Amino acid sequence: MADAKTPAFNLNCPVPRVADDRIVLAHGGGGRLTHQLIEKIFIPAFSNSMLDQRHDGAVLEVNGSRLAFTTDSFVVRPLIFPGGDIGDLAVNGTVNDLAMCGARPLYLSAGFILEEGLEMDTLRTVVNSMQKAAAKAGVHLVTGDTKVVDKGKGDGIFVNTSGIGVIEANVKATIGPASVQPGDVVIISGDLGRHGIAILSVREGLEFESPILSDTASVWPSVEALLNAGIEIHCLRDLTRGGLATTLNEIAADRNVCIKLEETLISVDETVQSACEILGLDPLYVANEGRFAVFVPAAQADAALEVMKKVPVSQSSVRIGKVEETPGRTVVLQSRIGGNRVVDMLSGEQLPRIC
Amino acid sequence: MKFLSEYRDQKAAEQLAAAIRRKTTRPWTIMEICGGQTHTIVKSGLEDLLPREITLVHGPGCPVCVTPIELIDKAVAIAQRPEVIFCSFGDMLRVPGSSKSLFDVKAEGADVRIVYSPLDALKLARTNPSRQVVFFAVGFETTAPANAMAAWQADHDGIENFSLLVSHVLVPPAMEALLSSDNCVVQGFLAAGHVCTVMGFEEYFPIAAKYEVPIVVTGFEPLDILDGILMTVAQLEEGRHEVENQYARAVRREGNRPAQKTIAEVFEITPREWRGLGEIPASGFQLRGRFQKYDANRRFPFTGTPAHESPECISGLILQGIKKPHDCPAFAVKCTPENPLGAPMVSSEGACAAYYHYGRRQNTSVQPELSSPASR
Numbered sequence: 001m002a003d004a005k006t007p008a009f010n011l012n013c014p015v016p017r018v019a020d021d022r023i024v025l026a027h028g029g030g031g032r033l034t035h036q037l038i039e040k041i042f043i044p045a046f047s048n049s050m051l052d053q054r055h056d057g058a059v060l061e062v063n064g065s066r067l068a069f070t071t072d073s074f075v076v077r078p079l080i081f082p083g084g085d086i087g088d089l090a091v092n093g094t095v096n097d098l099a100m101c102g103a104r105p106l107y108l109s110a111g112f113i114l115e116e117g118l119e120m121d122t123l124r125t126v127v128n129s130m131q132k133a134a135a136k137a138g139v140h141l142v143t144g145d146t147k148v149v150d151k152g153k154g155d156g157i158f159v160n161t162s163g164i165g166v167i168e169a170n171v172k173a174t175i176g177p178a179s180v181q182p183g184d185v186v187i188i189s190g191d192l193g194r195h196g197i198a199i200l201s202v203r204e205g206l207e208f209e210s211p212i213l214s215d216t217a218s219v220w221p222s223v224e225a226l227l228n229a230g231i232e233i234h235c236l237r238d239l240t241r242g243g244l245a246t247t248l249n250e251i252a253a254d255r256n257v258c259i260k261l262e263e264t265l266i267s268v269d270e271t272v273q274s275a276c277e278i279l280g281l282d283p284l285y286v287a288n289e290g291r292f293a294v295f296v297p298a299a300q301a302d303a304a305l306e307v308m309k310k311v312p313v314s315q316s317s318v319r320i321g322k323v324e325e326t327p328g329r330t331v332v333l334q335s336r337i338g339g340n341r342v343v344d345m346l347s348g349e350q351l352p353r354i355c
Numbered sequence: 356m357k358f359l360s361e362y363r364d365q366k367a368a369e370q371l372a373a374a375i376r377r378k379t380t381r382p383w384t385i386m387e388i389c390g391g392q393t394h395t396i397v398k399s400g401l402e403d404l405l406p407r408e409i410t411l412v413h414g415p416g417c418p419v420c421v422t423p424i425e426l427i428d429k430a431v432a433i434a435q436r437p438e439v440i441f442c443s444f445g446d447m448l449r450v451p452g453s454s455k456s457l458f459d460v461k462a463e464g465a466d467v468r469i470v471y472s473p474l475d476a477l478k479l480a481r482t483n484p485s486r487q488v489v490f491f492a493v494g495f496e497t498t499a500p501a502n503a504m505a506a507w508q509a510d511h512d513g514i515e516n517f518s519l520l521v522s523h524v525l526v527p528p529a530m531e532a533l534l535s536s537d538n539c540v541v542q543g544f545l546a547a548g549h550v551c552t553v554m555g556f557e558e559y560f561p562i563a564a565k566y567e568v569p570i571v572v573t574g575f576e577p578l579d580i581l582d583g584i585l586m587t588v589a590q591l592e593e594g595r596h597e598v599e600n601q602y603a604r605a606v607r608r609e610g611n612r613p614a615q616k617t618i619a620e621v622f623e624i625t626p627r628e629w630r631g632l633g634e635i636p637a638s639g640f641q642l643r644g645r646f647q648k649y650d651a652n653r654r655f656p657f658t659g660t661p662a663h664e665s666p667e668c669i670s671g672l673i674l675q676g677i678k679k680p681h682d683c684p685a686f687a688v689k690c691t692p693e694n695p696l697g698a699p700m701v702s703s704e705g706a707c708a709a710y711y712h713y714g715r716r717q718n719t720s721v722q723p724e725l726s727s728p729a730s731r
Contacts, residue, residue, distance in 0.1 A: 024462045032693060204471060264365075273359065279471075337368035337577045339400020341713040346692075 030242030031346035035250075054254065055176045056097040056238065059167065068103030070094060071162040079122060079156050082198045083213030086157055087129030089289060092218050093240065094163040095137045099220040100236040100292065102175040102227060103165030105137055110144040110161050115154035126157060137218035139163070171227055177254045179234040184323040185301035186259060187294045189222060189314035190215070191267040192244055196286035197275045206278070208271050217290035222314035226294070229307045235295040238288075242346065245284040247293060248331045249345040256328040261321035261343070263336050281350050284333075284343060295323065362576030363399070371581035372404035378588050382408045384540050385587050386533075386676050388526060389495075389547035390417030390704025391575050397709040399577040409584065412540065412676030413709075415529050415632060416547050418494040418522075419446050419702030420674065423628040424662040426522050427452035433489055433520065433655045434465045440483060442476035443491040445469045446702045451695055453662035473505035473519070480509070480517035489651045492519040497549045499523055499640060500614035503621035506646045520651040521641055524627050526550050527558050528638035533675055534566040540676055543587040545573040545580065548602040553618075555610025559598045567596045574602040621646050630698055631670040668697035673706055680710040687711055 026033045043052070050058040057070030074090045091108065098105040110130065114123065134141050173179065194215040201212055219238065226233055237247045244266075252259045268276070268283045276283050290313060296304045301319055308317035331343040361367075387393060393413040396402060402411060415421050431452050434441035441457070448457040448467065461467040466486075470476050473490045480488035492502040502519060509517045526547055533539055546559060551572045559570045569590035573583030583601040590597060600606055618640070627639030642650045667685045672678040680686050680699070690696035692708055699705035 022459070022462045024458055026458070036693075277359065335399040335577075336363040336365060337399050337401065337404065337581075338365050339403040341398060341400045344712040346712075 029346065030240075030246050034242075035345075053176060053178065054250075056100040057103070057163075057165075059101055059103075059176075065169070066103075066167040068098050068101035068165040068167060069162070070097040070101070071160065072097060073158065073160040075155060075158050076199065077155055078199075078202050080125060081202050081214055082211050083194070084216040084289075085126055085129050086159055087126035088133045088216045089214075090159040090161045091130050091133035091137065091139070091141075092216050092289060094161040095133075095139060095218045095220055096238045096240075096290075096292065098163050098165035099218070099223040100175075100238055101165065101167065102171050102173075102223065102233065102236065103167045104224070105139045105163055105165040105218075105220055107142045108134065108139050108161050108163045110141055110159060112144070112146045113154055113158040113160075114146065114148045115156050116148055116151040118156050123157065126159075133218070137220060168227070173232060173234070175233050175236055177235055177237075177251050180251055180255045180257065180295050180323060181234065182257055182323050182325045183298055184234055184295045185298050185319055186248070186261070186321045186323065187296065187301065187304060187308065187317055187319050188239070188244065188266070189219060189292050189294070189308060190290075190316045190318075191269050191272070192239070192288060192291065193268055193272040193276065193283035193286035195289040196243070196281075197272045197283075199287075200279065200281075201275060204279070206275060208275065210271055212269070212271050212275065215288055215290035217313050219290060219292050219313055222292075222308055222311040222317075225307050225311050226304060229303065231300050231304045231307065232297055233294060233304075234297070236292055238292045240289060241287050243283070243285040243287055244293065245282070245331065245343045246345055249343070251295075252331050253329045253345075255323075258324045258327050258329075259321060259331045260324055261331065261333045263333055265318055265320045267316065267318060285346055285350050298322070359576070362574075362578040364578065367578055368404060368581055371578065371585055375409065375581065375585050375588055376406045378585065378592055379406050379408045380592060382410065383542050383588060383591050384410045384412060384676070385543045385545065385584060386412045386414045386541040387545040387573070387580070387583075388414040388416040388530070389545075389550070389575075390420065390702065390706075391549070392545060392547070392573065392580055393417070393706055393709050394704050395575055395577055395580055397713040400713075401577055401580060404581070405584070409588065411584075412679070413673070413706035414544075414676065415533070415629065415674040416495065416526065416550075417699065417702050417704040417706070418498070418524065419450055420670065420698040420705045421524055421529075421629045421631065422447070422450065422493055422522050422698070423630045424453055425628070425659075426520070427456070428454075428659050428662055429652070429657045430491055430520055431455050431457060431460055432657055432659060433651060434460050434467050435463075436487070436655065438485075438487050439655075440466045440468060440479055440486050440488045441491070442468050442470045442473075442479065442488060444471075444493065446704070447491055447493060449692075449695075450698050450701045473502050474508065477505050477509055477514065477517055480514050481512075484516060486516060487654075488517050489655075490517070490519050492521045492523060495524055495526055495547065495550050496554045496618075497547075497552070499618050499622065500553060500611070503617045506621050506642060506649045507617060509649055510646060518649045518651040518654050519642065521622075522627070523622065523640035524629065525624075525638050525640070527562060528635050529629065529632070530559075530562055530570075531566075532632065532635045532638070534562070534568060536675065538675070538677055541568070543569040543591055544571070545583045545587065546570050546598075548572055548574045548579070548606060551600075551602065551606045551610065553611050553614050555608050556598055556600060556606065557608060563596050563598050569596050570598045572598070572600045572602050572606050574605065629674075631668075631674045633671075670697040670699050670707075673699055680707040683707075 476490040622640035623643035
């Protein structure tokens with residue numbers, strides 16, 4: 001450097017940008033912006049006692065029986081990916097939302113938005129997968145709708161499914177975030193990140209020695225086993241968009257509790273971990289389509305684990321942490337090397353890093 | 356992927372931390388250069404293991420954070436042109452320019468795409484001959500070989516609808532700028548391992564000698580960083596100021612010669628404006644000679660107004676290690692990842708974002724009672 005005292009450090013930074021005049025992709029990322037959208041746009045318009053519970057589905061009292069009702073839209077590129085396709089996903093996603101209410105999934109609707117030019121074979125493949133997934137989950141597809149949009153106005157196929165399930169009379173507990181309390185143990189039903197990385201690896205042309213398959217599956221058999229075994233379930237949540245970190249942050253914020261995790265207990269497949277390292281992603285935030293978290297009282301944790309491990313979809317269930325009173329609204333992770341960090345909710349989608 | 360579990364082993368981490376504690380007799384301030392290292396430190400809660408005498412300050416090695424606002428504005432303006440496919444690494448998209456980010460213009464209809472390699476952008480140029488494909492060539496010496504290769508390949512294959520918006524920056528001049536500043540607080544450096552993978556570490560010897568400062572080339576896993584800190588502390592305690600290589604499994608003294616050759620063929624050294632730091636002489640790369648035809652700056656003349664800057668962001672002080680993110684009154688209050696006042700709050704490698712996401716919102720450890728080996 002020519003002059004030892006250069007440069008002059010003039011401190012500068014940009015003025016803030018206004019981010020809320022248009023929808024950006026991050027509004028659909030499941031993170032903080034999605035929540036802002038819900039808080040600022042949807043809740044003020046639609047607020048009612050059932051919606052305000054913010055669960056995966058609504059629980060409705062009808063003539064003395066309790067029904068669960070939920071809806072979900074599926075937009076995924078590529079339509080067919082390792083381990084499944086948009087059809088499996090659309091059925092299992094809604095089945096799982098019902099299961100998370102403790103409800104036996106019964107009936108589904110399917111709404112298709114098809115793009116002009118879509119190959120009929122692709123549609124056939126997707127519809128066959130839906131049929132197979134529905135049969136496997138024991139649900140019936142009882143009503144539907146189809147619309148076609150101009151080429152370029154859709155991404156091949158968009159699917160919406162809505163579902164109805166029944167909460168059996170012998171299930172007395174209220175399953176939902178409101179029942180989570182300090183002392184609860186957190187169990188997850190298997191390893192993390194398979195679905196998100198399966199999709200990304202196809203999208204980004206990453207190839208691995210052993211291909212990563214999506215974990216898309218109905219988790220109802222596992223929930224049913226827990227209910228049949230009489231486990232006192234406080235809360236069930238599937239770990240879809242935004243992954244484990246987002247789900248736990250929602251619950252911690254909702255109940256004003258602290259959820260403490262141990263990194264060494266959380267299992268991530270080696271290939272998934274490698275992909276995450278390459279892409280600069282954190283598997284805690286990567287989407288799953290066949291994994292869920294269970295909150296149970298500490299005294300029931302061993303029994304719950306034993307039941308879950310006997311069901312194929314949750315055979316690698318593991319206890320990953322516990323609920324404590326303070327500090328509220330926080331998820332804390334003890335890292336592998338023994339340090340601690342807060343696991344925050346993301347603003348939007350995870351972005352691959354430069355280097 | 357064994358190397359990951361090995362370099363994240365708790366027992367080994369505790370042993371290194373104990374060795375650091377034994378060695379430390381006085382307060383020392385050490386700067387890790389690279390944003391990737393900052394990320395590891397905060398993500399693994401590594402500071403919980405250090406004695407309170409050791410202060411880590413976070414250096415200017417986040418390419419997203421130091422890319423000047425004028426260049427973001429330029430990128431945004433180019434991306435808005437209807438003939439352009441604008442390609443970038445993911446974390447540049449959220450960085451605010453003076454009025455918009457690349458994400459904003461994407462939402463307005465601009466064709467902005469995330470790529471993982473400049474060669475993917477070149478591929479897009481090949482398959483879209485009627486469009487202009489522009490790649491945002493940002494980064495330190497680490498990403499320079501791939502970017503140089505893209506320009507070289509475009510030239511070799513005669514691809515004309517491709518260009519680079521170059522904002523390459525270099526580590527050693529930034530270290531010199533920090534060290535020669537009157538208010539420099541840094542007593543030892545963890546040099547950026549991956550930069551040295553490309554460039555080697557010979558250029559650090561004169562810096563260590565001139566400023567009498569230990570420089571330890573350090574990797575990115577938690578154990579690498581603890582080891583790098585131990586080596587730096589040992590030098591400081593013993594009054595040495597040498598260049599040492601902790602990251603020997605990836606870095607050779609001379610670096611990667613073929614990569615350096617490609618860089619030298621395509622780029623030449625130029626003064627660069629660093630966001631938050633100002634202009635530093637001879638601190639960047641620009642396209643040279645016959646490769647200047649791939650310079651997006653020349654292809655798309657920019658006639659924007661000078662960027663407006665907010666006085667509230669103290670990123671300049673943070674990038675110099677004089678202040679920590681939670682020392683900033685705007686931190687986590689007016690400045691959040693959703694509404695960043697400055698770039699260090701945007702990138703996952705930025706010190707402010709790392710502090711925000713991983714819970715360093717006050718000047719204390721988050722949950723001391725959960726941390727068995729913690730010493731602070």
